[in-house]
Amino acid sequence: MAALMNPKWNGQFSCFDLVAKTDTCSRSVVQVRDIEIGGNDFVVMAGPCAVESESQILQTAEAVAEAGAQILRGGAYKPRSSPYAFQGLGVEGLKLLKKAREATGLAIVTEAMSEEDVDVIAEYTDIVQVGTRSMENFALLEALGGCGRPVLLKRGMTATLEELLRSAQVIAMAGNSQIILCERGIRTFETATRNTLDIAAVPVLKTVSHLPVIVDPSHAAGVRSLVPVLSRAAAVVGADGLIMEVHPQPEKALSDGNQSLTFVEFRRMMDDLQPYLDLQHDSRQLRPQLLAIGGAD
Ligand code: PEP
Numbered sequence: 001m002a003a004l005m006n007p008k009w010n011g012q013f014s015c016f017d018l019v020a021k022t023d024t025c026s027r028s029v030v031q032v033r034d035i036e037i038g039g040n041d042f043v044v045m046a047g048p049c050a051v052e053s054e055s056q057i058l059q060t061a062e063a064v065a066e067a068g069a070q071i072l073r074g075g076a077y078k079p080r081s082s083p084y085a086f087q088g089l090g091v092e093g094l095k096l097l098k099k100a101r102e103a104t105g106l107a108i109v110t111e112a113m114s115e116e117d118v119d120v121i122a123e124y125t126d127i128v129q130v131g132t133r134s135m136e137n138f139a140l141l142e143a144l145g146g147c148g149r150p151v152l153l154k155r156g157m158t159a160t161l162e163e164l165l166r167s168a169q170v171i172a173m174a175g176n177s178q179i180i181l182c183e184r185g186i187r188t189f190e191t192a193t194r195n196t197l198d199i200a201a202v203p204v205l206k207t208v209s210h211l212p213v214i215v216d217p218s219h220a221a222g223v224r225s226l227v228p229v230l231s232r233a234a235a236v237v238g239a240d241g242l243i244m245e246v247h248p249q250p251e252k253a254l255s256d257g258n259q260s261l262t263f264v265e266f267r268r269m270m271d272d273l274q275p276y277l278d279l280q281h282d283s284r285q286l287r288p289q290l291l292a293i294g295g296a297d
């Protein structure tokens with residue numbers, strides 16, 4: 001893996017001193033309750049695009065926990081492409097997520113769209129998500145600096161890795177170094193998939209930054225049939241985990257049903273992932289040494 005180091009990247013990213021890899025900090029681990037993200041484990045976050053009802057979120061939480069997920073996702077404040085689409089349940093959705101955590105022990109990740117909502121969201125959630133459309137909402141990023149919760153920072157759909165790391169640096173400069181980066185697909189000329197999963201972003205980010213990196217195969221693909229294979233790809237290139245959409249009845253989902261897995265599909269995806277995680281097991285343990293900065297070209 002040291003061969004990944006490209007001298008150009010060092011100069012390109014080293015200005016983001018709080019998030020760039022250094023001789024003294026090659027890997028940071030984000031601790032969420034008893035879960036370590038960026039450590040030796042591969043962490044799966046799963047749940048519906050949006051919290052829709054108590055039974056929907058509780059059923060999903062139980063199903064994903066049983067299949068091995070450690071963190072429950074679900075939007076209560078939804079950034080939608082259309083102003084006519086479901087906008088989320090707001091605080092009611094946060095309360096339902098809390099209920100699901102109490103019922104299953106899963107940690108929670110949910111999105112904040114505005115700096116005005118950060119305090120209430122941080123009160124309920126374990127991780128605050130910044131969505132692709134908000135990656136450069138600097139007022140939000142600065143507010144997250146003092147929120148006391150780890151931040152899951154998604155790559156903007158038209159953002160370069162440099163811009164992603166710049167946003168991470170803004171959060172860190174505002175006082176919060178608990179940041180997880182997320183590759184969720186970028187907009188390209190390709191239209192067969194919703195976005196183009198930039199799989200190379202994972203090893204590049206892991207090489208230049210000490211932050212954990214996860215992949216969202218659901219928003220990258222836009223179709224559920226591609227989610228398992230993209231998840232395996234993420235595991236093999238060294239991602240620290242996944243965030244993906246799962247719904248009890250995807251055909252009835254209020255948002256992103258096409259890319260949401262059913263419970264059965266999710267369980268199968270988790271089972272099929274295992275051999276790939278085993279394959280990566282040794283390199284996950286060795287990664288801090290292997291990726292020491294200043295490696296060969
Ligand atoms: C989501 O996680 O449901 C979401 C809206 O993701 P993104 O910001 O990556 O589109």
Ligand code: MN
Binds near residue numbers: 050245
């Ligand atoms: Mn979604």
